[in-house]
Amino acid sequence: MNLEEAKKLLEEKGQSHLLKYYDELSEDGKEKLLAQIEAIDFSVVNDLSEDAQGGERGIIEPLGALTISEIEKNRDEYESIGIKAVKAGEVGALLLAGGQGTRLGYDKPKGMFNIGESKELYIFECIINNLMQAVNKAGSWIPLAIMTSDINYDDTVSFLDEHKYFGYNRDYVYFFVQDMSVTTDFNGKIHLAQKGRISFSPNGNGGWYTPFVKAGIRDAFVKQGVKWINVFAVDNVLQKIADPCFVGATIKSGCVSGAKVVSKAFPEEKIGLLCTEDGRPSIVEYYEMTDDMMYKKDEDGRPLFNYGVILNYLFRIDELDRIIDNPLPVHIVEKKVPYIDENGNYVKPDKPNGCKYEKLVLDLIHLMKDCLSYEVVRNKEFAPIKNLTGVDSVESARKLLKENGIEY
């Protein structure tokens, strides 16, 4: 793309400010900026209509769960099905680690954060330790794919290399890089990260399947016999990964996907609720919850909409293949986005000042024909780290680690 073409395109899109500092750039810088402009997917920022963001909701109804007590009754059977599947190489794991963890305020990948006090204990280390539980139970390695972004790929790979994968077998670890999308101010004007660089940020955790396929990892997994992928977030230091009981229960249920859920702690808890929407599984985000969803009770006096997701899902690969071309809605997320202002100054905001455009893994669940809702004990499996202190924080996670006898 040459300068004239870029000018024309940006004028049409109402984004001419992106060339404001063009004349100050070196020849190389100019070329790079033009290439970035050419790569922008304007459809994401141009279509801020409700439809593009998922449109109107269908009929939302509660979805129960396979409860903790039901699971306990059948644990032996579920575990033996799950262990058999893991042993046969049918289960792969996928760590979503492309986020920027802005709330934690740590400028390295979140997995590199040391939550230890009396000794080092990194978030990545917790994840590997948790995955090792399934490996040890089954007596076989589980392929692990790690999704990073362009921004944190190098740090992630070198950190894990340096720490020798915390004892995991490197031959079973695969990395890939997710896609990016532009960031904007609240009026949809695309940010410059530098005078000659457009501000791109990771496009959410939902778009993982396409780059996973493009990187050849889907094929490598399938070649090893993988049929199920356990997708999980980097934040939760207590979660079980490739948990044989969860795998076995999902296989036994005949469902094509599964979601680990916890009972809501209190009616207004900010957690996505696993429901059905027009008969298909669907997750209602906490900010979409109606009063009924918060307060309505069933005939036994329990919350009618009771089960919140903890970002730990199982997907059958053949179902993912089936839906790979279905578009996912784009969510506009207000975040702190550093940028170059109209006077050419670099601004690092201390409160949300702009939008990122993200696809979310929870929307994949709605594309599945069914989903096993699988209840876990909150204090044993849910210790998310989003902030330094307070709710869902390093502080709260440490407390839970202690409760579970894990030294830090």
Ligand code: UTP
């Ligand atoms: P969050 O929704 O907590 O986002 O991610 P975040 O970017 O990590 O953190 P904040 O909101 O800026 O504080 C949940 C999970 O999804 C992954 C994260 O790494 C985390 O495991 N994620 C998020 C991605 O892999 N890619 C993304 O683009 C966004």
